[in-house]
Amino acid sequence: MRKLLLGAVLVAVGSISLGWVQGAGAQGKAAPDSESPTVSMPVDEIIAARQAAYDLMAADFGAMKRAVEAHADPKPLADGAKAIARWGHAVPAMFPPGTDKGHDTKAKPDIWSDRAGFEKAAANLGMQADKLAQAADSGDKDAFAAQWKATGDACGACHRVYRAR
């Protein structure tokens, strides 16, 4: 089950980047950036995709909680942690200007008015999840449990400021 979810996360993240690459290609640009939007996907689809990726990540993260509670070997969770880290690093690009409304988004306007803060919160998730993957690889259950909590704090810190209830 965990493997299935993980696959789904990777597929979701993979297809998101594909959408960007196609969008960028149409504009003849190598990479999307906020100065020159290269979005070719409808706004509602971008929002739906990021919401789906968040749901998949939350399922992945929840499965880790159960593993921590069961004192299970964390090694098999390394790939899931790496997927969360990749998502953390990809997050800012999934919130381009113009995606503040639609598909019942909970994104707050602060994401665009305080872009630096939002990017920092996303980078923090990437960093904490990178450490989570390292803890998983080490096989150290206590280190993994502590870092799972630190990663969860990174989720909460961003939600408190940038996500509406």
Ligand code: HEC
């Ligand atoms: C950098 C900020 C940020 C971080 C870090 C972050 N989130 Fe979120 N999250 C958001 C925003 C913004 C939304 C609202 C997206 C929307 O509706 O467009 C959201 C939405 C969600 C949703 C609801 C998706 C839906 O179906 O609408 C879940 C579940 C979620 N996040 C879980 C997590 C978990 C678990 C973590 C940590 C492992 C996390 N988030 C880390 C900003 C963040």
